[in-house]
Each structure stands twice: as C-alpha cells, then as structure tokens.
Amino acid sequence: MTRVLLFGANGQVGRETTALAAERGIELRALDRAAVDITDPVALARAFEGARPDIAINAAAYTAVDKAESEPEAAARVNAMAPGLIAERCEREGVPLIHISTDYVFDGTKVGAYVEADPIAPLGVYGRTKAAGEAAVRAATERHVILRTSWVYGMHGANFLKTMLRLAKERDRLTIVGDQRGCPTATRDIAEALLAVTAAARAGTARFGTYHFAGTGTTTWHGFATEIVREAARHTGRTPEVAAITTADYPTPAKRPANSQLDSSLFERTFRFRAAPWQARVAEVVDGLLAPAPTEAT
Ligand SMILES: NC(=O)c1ccc[n+]([C@@H]2O[C@H](COP(=O)([O-])OP(=O)(O)OC[C@H]3O[C@@H](n4cnc5c(N)ncnc54)[C@H](OP(=O)(O)O)[C@@H]3O)[C@@H](O)[C@H]2O)c1
Incomplete structure (x- = not known):
C-alpha cells in the first residue's frame, strides 16, 4: 500500500486530493499549517x-497574488524557501516529491499555449517566488514532478467560481476582465493528476521533471x-x-499575464490522464454548490 504525505491539507487542492484518495482507498496523510509549518525544517x-x-x-x-506584492518576504518563505526544504528532506529520505507550481511563471507574451520548454519571466x-520554488526543488532532488497548473477552482476554499456565484446573487451586472486568456482547472482534475503521478512513481514508471497540467480548453476570465x-x-x-472590461479598466497590485494558456499534452502522454473540458467541470462544481441537499426521508 502506498503511503502519501501531503502538505497544504486545508487548501483547495489539498482538500480535494484528500477526499479523492479516501474514495480510492489510498493511504494519504494530509497535514495542515497547524500540524506542520512548511517553513520549519524541524x-x-x-x-x-x-x-x-x-x-x-x-x-x-x-497564493494571495496581489497581497504578495506588499509581503514579498512572507511569499518567498512559503513559495521559494519551503519547497527547497521539503525537497531536501525528500532527497534524504529517498522519497519522490510532487510540487505544484503556476502559469504565473510566464509573462504572457507568447502567442498560443505555453509548453514546458518555454522560458519563464x-x-x-507571486510568480517570481513560485519560480524560485521550482528551482529550489530541482536543485535539491532529481526525483521530482513539478506540476504547473492554472486558474484553480473547486468546491473547497476560496476561488473565482465562488466569487462569481456570490456576485451573481447580489448584482444585476458583473464587469469581468476579458483580455486575459488561460485554462480554468478544476481541483478534481488536479487531484486525479496527482494520484496518476503517485501511481506511476510507485510503479517505478514515473518520468520525473516539469509538466503543465490544466483543464481542457481555454477562455478569458469573462468567458469563465x-x-x-x-x-x-x-x-x-x-x-x-x-460585461467584458479590459485589464486597464481593473487595475490590481500584481500584474498578470495576458496569456497563460498551458499546453498539457506532455503530461497527458506521459501519465495517461487528460483533464475534463473546463465547462463540464464548471457545471459539476456549480451543481455541487447550488443543488439543494437531498432531504432526509421521514
Ligand atoms: N489558486 C490558483 O488559482 C492557482 C493557480 C495556479 C497554481 N496554483 C498552485 O496550486 C497549489 C494549490 O493552490 P490552492 O489554490 O489549493 O491554494 P490555497 O487554497 O490557497 O491553499 C494553500 C494552502 O497552503 C497553506 N499554507 C500556506 N502557508 C503555509 C505554511 N507556511 N505551512 C503550511 N501550510 C501553509 C494554507 O494554509 P491556511 O489554510 O492555514 O492558510 C492553505 O491551506 C499552490 O502551489 C498554488 O501556487 C494555484
């Protein structure tokens, strides 16, 4: 039986992965920040x-992209230093590491979807600290899979989909940025991808390295x-x-890439798992959040 140790138990991806592992009978110990602060080597x-x-x-x-602009040291400790510490510990214990990274390592100037070999900028x-985290993982252990994902949403935690549901309830008109393009990715698909890598690592068939993994299809925040x-x-x-607005109409502390589409085909070929079309996952998550809970039979 494979034993999996997961950091970030309370996050969107952490909670979904814990639930999916339980469903599949996979032994996964999920630790939240109270159980282990990942910046603490002891x-x-x-x-x-x-x-x-x-x-x-x-x-x-x-993951607070805008707040990171005013808290660069805090962001660097968690996103850059801590992944290095985890990777060093993994190397010492002979344990492979799956580390999650982001589309925001790119500057968005490419035409078309980003592949793993594209230069980061x-x-x-947030993007700089995540890029430094990737580098720290690569330096500490060869046995790593770095999974870059994007525009994450699901049932658990705070995300864009939940914000839109709230605004749709409160307002008659929403104004959303229409000139940034990317791939919405459901936590369910990320959890499936993480378990696919876990299985391959256990079977000794994993090809270590950096991969892009995102929901199938692309859109803008306005389309989403x-x-x-x-x-x-x-x-x-x-x-x-x-209504669609432009990035210039909605200034934020952090600059975001205009294009952060990820090409997931290398991951799909290597680990034989493809994410669902993002629209299908949106329907599932909205149903999960808004469908009335079944009433108990009396
Ligand atoms: N969200 C996105 O749109 C997005 C896009 C691309 C890539 N990603 C990447 O995907 C991964 C998962 O993101 P997510 O959306 O699931 O994030 P999330 O919901 O914000 O969860 C992150 C978790 O990390 C925990 N954490 C923060 N600092 C910690 C520390 N020092 N020690 C231990 N735990 C700590 C947080 O704990 P608390 O609950 O106590 O705060 C939180 O539960 C991250 O690597 C992120 O960079 C996310």
Missing part, C-alpha cells in the same frame, strides 16, 4: 518521521464568468449581465 523532519511516506505532495503555498512577486453565471441560472433563475 517540523518537516518530524512529519516525515511520523508518516514514513512513499511519496510526498506539496500543495501548500502563499514572471511579472510579479459567463459560463459560471449561465450554469448558476439553472438553479437560481437569475441572469445578470456579464
């Missing part, structure tokens, strides 16, 4: 000693919001207008 050593894992997954990160603190509102209307009957 706590990390204790966690590995306690869990004796066959594989580790780092789903913990400092992060635009902000339009789909969410359309799906929500099946439950609420509410059809607020979703």
Whole structure:
C-alpha cells in the first residue's frame, strides 16, 4: 500500500486530493499549517518521521497574488524557501516529491499555449517566488514532478467560481476582465493528476521533471464568468449581465499575464490522464454548490 504525505491539507487542492484518495482507498496523510509549518525544517523532519511516506505532495503555498506584492518576504518563505526544504528532506529520505507550481511563471507574451520548454519571466512577486520554488526543488532532488497548473477552482476554499456565484446573487451586472486568456482547472482534475503521478512513481514508471497540467480548453476570465453565471441560472433563475472590461479598466497590485494558456499534452502522454473540458467541470462544481441537499426521508 502506498503511503502519501501531503502538505497544504486545508487548501483547495489539498482538500480535494484528500477526499479523492479516501474514495480510492489510498493511504494519504494530509497535514495542515497547524500540524506542520512548511517553513520549519524541524517540523518537516518530524512529519516525515511520523508518516514514513512513499511519496510526498506539496500543495501548500502563499497564493494571495496581489497581497504578495506588499509581503514579498512572507511569499518567498512559503513559495521559494519551503519547497527547497521539503525537497531536501525528500532527497534524504529517498522519497519522490510532487510540487505544484503556476502559469504565473510566464509573462504572457507568447502567442498560443505555453509548453514546458518555454522560458519563464514572471511579472510579479507571486510568480517570481513560485519560480524560485521550482528551482529550489530541482536543485535539491532529481526525483521530482513539478506540476504547473492554472486558474484553480473547486468546491473547497476560496476561488473565482465562488466569487462569481456570490456576485451573481447580489448584482444585476458583473464587469469581468476579458483580455486575459488561460485554462480554468478544476481541483478534481488536479487531484486525479496527482494520484496518476503517485501511481506511476510507485510503479517505478514515473518520468520525473516539469509538466503543465490544466483543464481542457481555454477562455478569458469573462468567458469563465459567463459560463459560471449561465450554469448558476439553472438553479437560481437569475441572469445578470456579464460585461467584458479590459485589464486597464481593473487595475490590481500584481500584474498578470495576458496569456497563460498551458499546453498539457506532455503530461497527458506521459501519465495517461487528460483533464475534463473546463465547462463540464464548471457545471459539476456549480451543481455541487447550488443543488439543494437531498432531504432526509421521514
Ligand atoms: N489558486 C490558483 O488559482 C492557482 C493557480 C495556479 C497554481 N496554483 C498552485 O496550486 C497549489 C494549490 O493552490 P490552492 O489554490 O489549493 O491554494 P490555497 O487554497 O490557497 O491553499 C494553500 C494552502 O497552503 C497553506 N499554507 C500556506 N502557508 C503555509 C505554511 N507556511 N505551512 C503550511 N501550510 C501553509 C494554507 O494554509 P491556511 O489554510 O492555514 O492558510 C492553505 O491551506 C499552490 O502551489 C498554488 O501556487 C494555484
């Protein structure tokens, strides 16, 4: 039986992966920040000693993209230093590591989808610290899979889809950025991908390295919001207008790439798993969040 140790238990990806592993009967110990602060090497050593894992997954990160601009040291500790510490511990214990990274390592100037060999050029603190985390993992252990993903949403935690559901309830008109293009990725697909890598690592067939993994298909934030509102209307009957605005109309502390589409074909070929079309996952998540819970039979 494979023993998996996961950091970031309370995050979007952490919670979904824990649930999927339980569904599949996979032994996964998920630790939240209270159990182990990943910036603390002593706590990390204790966690590995306690869990004796066959594989580790780092789903913990400092993910507040705008806040990172004013807290660069805090972001760097979690996104850059800590992955290095985890990777060093993995190397010492002979444990492969799956580390999650981001589309925001790219500057968005490429025409078309980014492949793994494309040069990185992060635009902000979050992307820079995540890029440094990737480098720290590569330097510490060869037995790593770095999974770059994008525009993450699901049932658990805070995300764009949930914000849109709230705004669609409160407002008659939503204004959403329409000139940034990327791949919305459901946590369910990321959890499936993480378990596919875990299985390959256990079987000794994993090809270590850096991979892109995102939902199938691309859109803009405006397209993503339009789909969410359309799906929500099946439950609420509410059809607020979703108007496209430009990045210049919606200034944020962090600059974001205009294009962060990820080409996932290398991952699909290597690990034989392809994410669902993003629209299908949006429908599932909206149903999960808005469908009335079944009433108990009396
Ligand atoms: N969200 C996105 O759109 C997106 C896009 C591309 C890539 N990614 C990457 O995908 C991965 C998972 O993201 P997510 O959306 O699941 O993130 P999330 O929901 O923000 O969860 C991150 C988790 O990391 C934990 N954490 C932060 N600092 C920690 C520390 N020092 N020690 C231990 N745990 C700590 C947080 O704990 P608390 O709950 O206590 O705060 C939180 O539960 C990350 O690597 C992220 O960079 C995310």
